[in-house]
Structure formats: structure tokens, C-alpha cells
Amino acid sequence: MFKDNSVNMEMSVDTNKINENINSDKKEALETQELTKRFGGLIAVNNFDLKVNQGEISSLIGPNGAGKTTVFNVVTGIYQPDGGRVIFKGEDLAGNKPHQIVAKGIARTFQNIRLFSNMTCLENVMSGQHCRGSAGVWSSVFKSSYQKGEENRIREEAERRLHQVGLWKFRDELAKNIAYGSQRMLEIARALASNPDLLILDEPSSGLNDKESEDLMKFLKIVLKEDLTILLIEHDMNVVMGISDWVTVMDEGKKIAGGLPEDIYHNPLVIEAYLGKEEGEEL
Numbered sequence: 001m002f003k004d005n006s007v008n009m010e011m012s013v014d015t016n017k018i019n020e021n022i023n024s025d026k027k028e029a030l031e032t033q034e035l036t037k038r039f040g041g042l043i044a045v046n047n048f049d050l051k052v053n054q055g056e057i058s059s060l061i062g063p064n065g066a067g068k069t070t071v072f073n074v075v076t077g078i079y080q081p082d083g084g085r086v087i088f089k090g091e092d093l094a095g096n097k098p099h100q101i102v103a104k105g106i107a108r109t110f111q112n113i114r115l116f117s118n119m120t121c122l123e124n125v126m127s128g129q130h131c132r133g134s135a136g137v138w139s140s141v142f143k144s145s146y147q148k149g150e151e152n153r154i155r156e157e158a159e160r161r162l163h164q165v166g167l168w169k170f171r172d173e174l175a176k177n178i179a180y181g182s183q184r185m186l187e188i189a190r191a192l193a194s195n196p197d198l199l200i201l202d203e204p205s206s207g208l209n210d211k212e213s214e215d216l217m218k219f220l221k222i223v224l225k226e227d228l229t230i231l232l233i234e235h236d237m238n239v240v241m242g243i244s245d246w247v248t249v250m251d252e253g254k255k256i257a258g259g260l261p262e263d264i265y266h267n268p269l270v271i272e273a274y275l276g277k278e279e280g281e282e283l
């Protein structure tokens with residue numbers, strides 16, 4: 001994966017310090033402080049500090065089993081942390097359920113696509129917004145004009161998002177019947193339909209061909225302009241290098257580096273973390 005192994009350790013350590021200073025001037029959209037998550041005796045995330053700057057694309061990378069998805073699962077309320085904090089808009093997210101976290105402005109996609117396979121593409125995207133609906137129980141029994149208006153708004157937003165990801169032509173098709181690459185885009189459309197401030201994507205280019213990956217990168221750069229912040233887990237270094245403003249690297253639950261993409265690419269600690277896993281393991 002990393003082609004140039006001839007690097008200078010001392011230079012890279014200095015670069016890390018400089019990078020931390022560059023990063024500290026910016027406004028954070030999301031921060032984890034000493035985040036820890038255990039599964040029995042295994043410490044999947046270990047005192048992990050992450051800063052995601054507002055309006056940027058940040059990547060979280062690391063070898064298989066490093067703890068990346070677990071960080072996302074804690075941030076999005078699937079798991080509660082065993083230690084540390086997740087700070088979003090100045091608030092500790094501890095104790096919130098996944099739907100509450102979506103309502104606060106964080107939407108995500110999954111490493112293994114999770115769509116409603118027997119629902120249409122339009123219905124799937126509409127499902128992304130229900131956490132934001134405000135019509136109460138009574139109005140769902142006696143459909144009020146307010147609720148009808150809300151349903152219309154949800155449909156219109158879903159239609160807009162389907163157009164945006166280029167899947168309008170599949171609006172009435174069942175999600176299971178569209179190509180794999182399109183399913184990945186559909187999941188992104190569903191996440192965007194909740195109008196998040198922070199979009200987090202777990203390996204969005206996994207299973208995509210080169211052209212689809214290129215299109216995904218272009219799409220993310222465009223959608224970022226909608227006052228959005230993006231955090232992604234990514235294994236494809238072309239994607240990481242091509243779109244990241246900032247890269248954080250984790251290994252065995254810990255942060256081992258954070259910096260600009262070109263510095264991370266040449267960081268010996270990062271190269272070692274990846275090469276150390278190479279025997280018998282997929283990067």
C-alpha cells in the first residue's frame with residue numbers, strides 16, 4: 001500500500017508536532033477525549049483522542065481490527081463508552097440513543113450496507129428522516145394536515161437526495177435490485193436526507209470500482225459545500241490521499257498519528273503499523 005519506505009524517522013516526528021499545532025487552531029465539529037471501549041478483556045478503543053474540524057473531510061485509517069468501526073459505533077450511540085467523552089456541538093453525547101444522535105445532527109453509513117432491501121429506493125431515503133419528524137402520536141392516528149405536510153416535506157427531501165446521488169431513475173426499484181455501487185450511494189443519500197451537520201461513512205468505497213470511487217470522491221467534495229463536515233473510515237489510500245484534509249491513524253485501539261495526508265503517507269509509525277499486519281492479513 002505504501003510505496004516509499006525510505007523515510008526519516010526524526011523528520012517525521014517533528015512533522016507530527018507541527019501538524020498538531022496546525023490542527024489546534026481550527027474549530028472542531030466532533031471530538032473524542034480519552035475514549036475507551038472494551039469487549040470483555042479486549043480493549044477495542046483505548047484512550048482515543050480524535051478531532052474532526054468543521055467543514056473538512058477527515059479520514060480515520062488503520063489496519064484491520066484497529067478499532068475504527070468501534071469508534072463510529074460509540075459516536076453514533078450503538079455502544080456506550082467505558083471511559084472518556086464524545087463531544088459534539090459542545091455537548092457530551094453519552095447516554096444518547098442512535099436516533100437521538102441522528103436528531104442532533106450526526107448521520108452515518110455502515111461498513112456492511114444496511115438498507116431495507118425489500119423497500120424501494122425512495123422509501124429507503126425517506127426512512128432517513130423519521131428521527132427528525134415532529135408530529136406526535138395523535139397526529140399519526142388522526143392524520144392531521146400538519147402531519148400530511150410533514151410527510152410531503154420528507155418525500156420532497158428524499159426525492160432531492162435521490163437526484164443528488166444520481167439514483168432518481170431507480171426511485172421505485174427495490175433496494176436489493178440495484179447494483180452494489182448504487183446501494184452504497186443510496187445509503188449515503190439516506191444519511192444525507194436527515195440533513196446532518198456531520199456525515200460519517202464507514203468504508204464508503206469498499207466494493208466500488210475505480211470509476212465509482214472517483215465519482216464518490218467528486219460527490220463528497222461537492223456535498224461538503226452544504227455546510228457539512230465529513231468523517232470517513234477508508235482503506236483505499238487513493239481515496240484517503242485524494243480527499244482528506246486531515247488523517248488520523250489508529251492501531252490496536254490507540255491513536256498513533258494525526259496529520260496532513262502527505263505527512264501520514266510517509267510517517268514511519270504508520271507504515272510499520274500497516275506492514276506489521278501484512279503477513280496473512282488483508283490491509
Ligand SMILES: Nc1ncnc2c1ncn2[C@@H]1O[C@H](COP(=O)(O)OP(=O)(O)OP(=O)(O)O)[C@@H](O)[C@H]1O
Nearest residue numbers: 039042044062063064065066067068069070071111
Ligand atoms: N461487538 C463486538 N464484540 C466483541 N468484539 C468486538 C465487537 N466489535 C468489535 N470487536 C472487536 O474489536 C476490535 C476492533 O474492531 P473494529 O471492528 O472496530 O475494527 P476496525 O478497525 O473497524 O477493523 P476493519 O478495518 O477490519 O473494519 C476487533 O478485535 C474486533 O474483533
Ligand SMILES: [Mg+2]
Nearest residue numbers: 068069070111
Ligand atoms: Mg471496520
